[in-house]
Amino acid sequence: xxxxxxxxxxxxxxxxxxxxxxxxxxxxxxxxxxxxxxxxxxxxxxxxxxxxxxxxxxxxxxxxxxxxxxxxxxxxxxxxxxxxxxxxxxxxxxxxxxxxxxxxxxxxxxxxxxxxxxxxxxxxxxxxxxxxxxxxxxxxxxxxxxxxxxxxxxxxxxxxxxxxxxxxxxxxxxxxxxxxxxxxxxx
Amino acid sequence: xxxxxxxxxxxxxxxxxxxxxxxxxxxxxxxxxxxxxxxxxxxxxxxxxxxxxxxxxxxxxxxxxxxxxxxxxxxxxxxxxxxxxxxxxxxxxxxxxxxxxxxxxxxxxxxxxxxxxxxxxxxxxxxxxxxxxxxxxxxxxxxxxxxxxxxxxxxxxxxxxxxxxxxxxxxxxxxx
Numbered sequence: 448x449x450x451x452x453x454x455x456x457x458x459x460x461x462x463x464x465x466x467x468x469x470x471x472x473x474x475x476x477x478x479x480x481x482x483x484x485x486x487x488x489x490x491x492x493x494x495x496x497x498x499x500x501x502x503x504x505x506x507x508x509x510x511x512x513x514x515x516x517x518x519x520x521x522x523x524x525x526x527x528x529x530x531x532x533x534x535x536x537x538x539x540x541x542x543x544x545x546x547x548x549x550x551x552x553x554x555x556x557x558x559x560x561x562x563x564x565x566x567x568x569x570x571x572x573x574x575x576x577x578x579x580x581x582x583x584x585x586x587x588x589x590x591x592x593x594x595x596x597x598x599x600x601x602x603x604x605x606x607x608x609x610x611x612x613x614x615x616x617x618x619x620x621x622x623x624x625x626x627x628x629x630x631x632x633x634x
Numbered sequence: 635x636x637x638x639x640x641x642x643x644x645x646x647x648x649x650x651x652x653x654x655x656x657x658x659x660x661x662x663x664x665x666x667x668x669x670x671x672x673x674x675x676x677x678x679x680x681x682x683x684x685x686x687x688x689x690x691x692x693x694x695x696x697x698x699x700x701x702x703x704x705x706x707x708x709x710x711x712x713x714x715x716x717x718x719x720x721x722x723x724x725x726x727x728x729x730x731x732x733x734x735x736x737x738x739x740x741x742x743x744x745x746x747x748x749x750x751x752x753x754x755x756x757x758x759x760x761x762x763x764x765x766x767x768x769x770x771x772x773x774x775x776x777x778x779x780x781x782x783x784x785x786x787x788x789x790x791x792x793x794x795x796x797x798x799x800x801x802x803x804x805x806x807x808x809x810x
Binding site for chain 2: 452455456458459460461462463464465466467468469470471472473474475476477478479482483485486487489490494498500501509510511513514515516517518519520521522523524525526529535537538540541545553555556557558561562563564566567574575576577578579580581582583584585586587588589590591592593594595597598599600601602603604605606607608609611612613614615616617618619620621622623624625627628631
C-alpha cells in the first residue's frame, strides 16, 4: 500500500480526488473551494491601510487561512513520507529542450537550477520568481479567482465567467511558455 | 417556552450584524457568509482538508513546474486528465447537491453565488496565465511547493501577496 502511495498518482485517481474537495468543503461548512482569496485575507490582516478592498472582517474568512496552511503541511507530509525519490517522468523532448538551458535536475517540484536563492539576484530569477509571483497574485485577484476558484469550483457550478477566466489562464500560459519563456531562460 | 425565546434572541443579533455584503460584491467566488458562529477550532477541519488537498496536489504532480510546461506544450495528457476529471467530479457533485438539496453537516442550506462577468476575467486571467507558466504554480501549489522544501518559493508567495495588494490599491483605476 505505502509503495503504491509513493508512486506518482495517475490522473484518474488524483483528478476525482481534487474534484471531491468541492462537495467536501460545501458539506462540512458551506465553503466554496478557492485558494487565491487567502492572499487577499493576508493583505487584509497585515496591511489593509485605507484601501477599501482590504477593509473587511478577514477573521470571518479564517477558514481559508487554515486551508492553505493545511496545503503547506500536506506538501511537507507528501514530500517527507510519500516520495520514492525518482525524477519526474515528463516528455523527453521537453527534457532535452530544457537541458539546453542548463536545467537537468528533475527531482524537485521546481527546477533546482532556476529556483534557488542565488538565482534571485539574476535577471532570469528576478523575472521568474518575483515577477511570476507578482503576476500570479495580481492576475488571480483581478480575475476573481484562480485554478481552484474558477477552473474547478466555478466550472463545477457551470459559471460562464469562470469558463472565460479558465480560457484566459490557458491562453496566457501558452503564450508565456511557448513564446516568451525561451527568451527568459536564455538570460 | 422561555428558553426558546431566549435562544431565538441569541441567534437574531448574529443575523442582524452580518452586513458584510460589500466583500461579497467585490469578490463572490471565495467569500462565505454563514451566519453560524463557531469557536476557532472548528476551523481545524479545514486544516485537515487542506492537508489532504496538499498531498493530492503533490502526488498528482500538478505542482511540478515541468508538468505545467508540458501542459502548455500539449506534450502530455496528464494535466488535462487531472483538471478535466476534477471538473467533471465537481460538476456531478454540485448537481447532486442542488438536485437533492443536500445540507451542510450543521443543517444549513448550501449556497452558490453566481459569478459576475467583467473584463477582469480576461485581463487578470491572461496575467495569471503568464505567472502560472513562469512559476509553474497557481496559488494552491505555491503553498504545496514550499511544503515540499522548495523554500525560495516563499519569495514567490510573498511577491504574489504583494501583487494582490497592488491590485487592491489600483482596483478603481483598472478597466472592469
